[in-house]
Amino acid sequence: MNTDIKKFIINQSLALDCGKIIKGFPLAYETYGTLNEKKSNAILVFHALTGDQFVTNINPITKREGWWAFAVGPGKAIDTNKYFVICANVLGGCMGSFGPKEINPETDKIFRTTFPIITIKDIVSSQKFLLDHLGIKKLLAVVGGSMGGMQVLQFVSLFPNMAHSAIPIACSASHSAQNIALNELGRQAIMADPNWKNESLTPDKGLAVARMAAHITYLSKAGLQEKFGRKLQDKGSLKFSFDADFQIESYLRYQGENFVDRFDANSYLYITRAMDYFDLEKQFNGNLSLAFKNTKSKFCVISFSSDWLYPTSENKEIVIALNACGANVGFVEINSDKGHDSFLLNVPKFLKTLSDFIKSTYDEVNNEKGI
């Protein structure tokens, strides 16, 4: 086990949606900043499909910058001089939390596809144990983009009185047919790789193809055109071969190859499955506003204009449901040509929106409790 990975062992039982019960399982997590005395400055960040607990600073495993370094850190939108930031690797993940890469103590073999299917609800429920362990009764905020946003929605629905504010970003309350299709494409690419069935090999080629497919969906058509257009890799003429002629081809190949070093193919299967199964509306018999009817949280729903994976229209469905139950909700669509990826990038208006909203919650909480 890598000593850079901090783990909390959950000794309580967790009944998963699939019917299995798990107990004594690890949750890997990180914290940034300092929890204040009142324990009123904690923000729970949920990561997306291929993210992990290493939100900011240098990720000790990959040696690259954390996935939300633009947003989280000293003086950043989520200011770690002021707030205490917690992020756990999701159940089913591959950065130390209980997932298909871990060893099944009953068989002494790696779980692989014998790991139980998990859901967004399971992921969120497991993190409640961590909050209890840290002694946090109420969070200042829960925040996350993409699959992280789904966890935000699930969290406030499960624990309506546990977060002062909630910020679901670039997400949806139920996975669309197109998004299920795109995830299935990735899974099929992995399962098509003959190495996938071989216990001593890894399906790197299949996983790379899955990543390439996903990566295309994270960017907008206009953004790709602006950044790559038809620029050639070598400045000369076309190669008349299947080598990478265009810069976009090299870029995608690089994204694919790079990904396999840091991600487990089976985790990819399990986490995409959790996303596909996410349907908060269905949990409440088709009435999404019932998911939020007891919520005490203040919401800020954020979407990006060029995000075609979780378009503004799907984010607005969340706003409509929150309005329908009288919740306190704000909505911002950020103009950006960076597509779904916008939430991970330096998009100033987005970062300002995030910063201002969290600050206003912090001030409100402090005034209530301090004066």
Add this chain to the structure above:
Amino acid sequence: MNTDIKKFIINQSLALDCGKIIKGFPLAYETYGTLNEKKSNAILVFHALTGDQFVTNINPITKREGWWAFAVGPGKAIDTNKYFVICANVLGGCMGSFGPKEINPETDKIFRTTFPIITIKDIVSSQKFLLDHLGIKKLLAVVGGSMGGMQVLQFVSLFPNMAHSAIPIACSASHSAQNIALNELGRQAIMADPNWKNESLTPDKGLAVARMAAHITYLSKAGLQEKFGRKLQDKGSLKFSFDADFQIESYLRYQGENFVDRFDANSYLYITRAMDYFDLEKQFNGNLSLAFKNTKSKFCVISFSSDWLYPTSENKEIVIALNACGANVGFVEINSDKGHDSFLLNVPKFLKTLSDFIKSTYDEVNNEKGI
């Protein structure tokens, strides 16, 4: 050789864009309807990436309906009682034309990736020999969707006086970065399959993944949501496995599996490469309108509102370039939620547009020549 495949052997030399010269190569083609005495009722149809010469009726190889059965046939928009329809399998294809599936006479082995890289220009040039062979000096119309539309544009540019009218549908004058990326994804899926390098095997799994990826792009998000949504394959509850839970998953798997029976993986590589290399603007030093400056054709450019692969904006670029050189051009955006696939489906307004435009050209041509 399958006797249902009609072939014309081109004995002239064709200098390909890649620098190689080919000679004595087959072009498989079909015709529908009867060529009139004046030879003034011929329409050349160009097929798209995975299409073939079997435009309508039952395809004798696949035993399924031709890919444009909605549009072509007796009494259809392209009425074979009235018009003489010609369609050739593209160079690089796998339905009888010279392509990577054919045997290299020099080595007596299947070409596979030793086949020369071909371009849209090569594809179109090869079909000019077929027209000469059929004794057709001027076509009533050239028409095609998607890659077929690119061929329309290339044809009128190469042969400005050979078609009374031209109908590029749901296409682009140069392949966008996103579309190159999507094609590269398909190629990587094929090349990731270890069978691809094995002469006695076929990379069915890789090709199926490529097809699944492409198929998602042919449909719109709204169309997928409307047709599939989150409908389950079996009416009961979720399976908590990686089996196909959702109908969209089964549908995609079916599309993938089905495709490998009828398509050659190397043809897929070559034809997608031809699409990626297509850049009519670059052929004219960045000024697209120069591509059309000598054109005598009347144009009808057609796009579909929900097509995100070749969106209306890219089709409009063609219209703008045609306007800039004073060409006779009409433009129609058809409202449809069926995405890029709309041109292959029963979309009444589209079929009426097609029918009316061709009929008006026919009437004009007949009046000119007949009275």
